[in-house]
Amino acid sequence: MDVDDLRDASDAALVVAIGRWREDALAEVYRRHAGAAYALARRLLNDNQLAEEILQEVFLRLWNNPERFDSERGSLRAYLLAQTHGRAVDLLRSETARRRREERDAREAPEFGDDIERQVIDLTVSEKVKEVVARLPNDERQAIELAYFGGHTYRQVAVMLESPEGTVKSRIRSGLRRLRTDLAEAGVGVTWAES
């Protein structure tokens, strides 16, 4: 696969090339997915510098351990975003970042509640996704939003929403399952395997 082919290569093929130490393949993966990962990290951390550090870590991990991505077990985008999210949440829960977030939350406290839907809508990728997310029951949407974009555990979400923990974890799961079904019906790709 030469350089010109990389633009047309599937994500899975790019990861194979990365396994053969093709830096240009990593560059192509970066071109395709770094923006989404960066946006997610920045949204979670509210800190450009930390977001950059996470992005660097995620792409270096892909370079050093491409075998950890299995194209038969999900898309590369979802894999990279999950890596980004996990690392960002680790940072969020660290002491330093926690203080920073508490300061941010103190400033933005009024936005919890009524503004959650706006946040979700602002953050979604496409109109179709927005529509599907907007159709979610409020309690499911709030639980998902606080957990995913707020970086909170479901127990913390339960406290925030003044709901039982069991109810919140069930809402997160049922909300994600509903989203999957509705996104598929809306023609938005939720695939297991990279094409």
Next chain:
Amino acid sequence: MGRELSHGDVVELLGAYALDALDPEERHAVEAHASWCQQCADEIIQHREVAGLLTPGWARPPAALWDKIAASLVEVPPPLDLAPVIALKRRESQLGAPPRRAGNRIGLGIAAMVAAAAVAMVGFLGVRVSDDRQRISQLVAGQQGNELVRSANAAVADPQARKVSLTSTDGYRTAQAVVLPDGTGYVVSNNLPGLAKERTYQLWAVVGTSRISVGVLGPQVQVAPFKIGTDVSALAITDETAGGVPTTTKDPVVIGKIQDT
């Protein structure tokens, strides 16, 4: 972490797990369960695909960031301490190994007797374990540490490779290996804890009710090549005394079936 969760308990946590919304204890419990429960592993993937679609669009990273990443790629991984791969004489001949050096024959004979006794006692097919590194030399001839990693990575990405997920009975310890159609395989990753110097991990191929040693992996398992025949149904790793043993009665630390492609 001592709490074990039922399948039903874990299922309820899968959504929160996919969103990184669990406490560490529950996260470990879900990971342990999902390492052997395909249904739960599949659901986690589904949830993560959905979460990926909810990301806040696209934000262009600073131009200098890629330069920073690219600059750090020149740092190559450290040289690997390759694990010696040892195989039974009978199996070596099956695998086309080169003739043995004369100096090894005595050791081989002794080991073969030990192995034969072990077979009679425990029903396992014994193997000789020595410091004969011919097989690993053959496997990685011309390869440096980086080349081994590249070969392992290429094997992982090979669509014809069979993947082996080895798991402990409690699900906490895992190792992954791949096996190419020609029987060449690699232990590619693991979370096995480091052992004391007088201990070693040892890799076994399971053929029927027999366990055949295919490698002494050392006290800290790294990427390691091995070679097996076509009749191997599973791989296992045991904790043994340093240097390895010709046959084992130990329960495997991790074990996993070789999946069909």
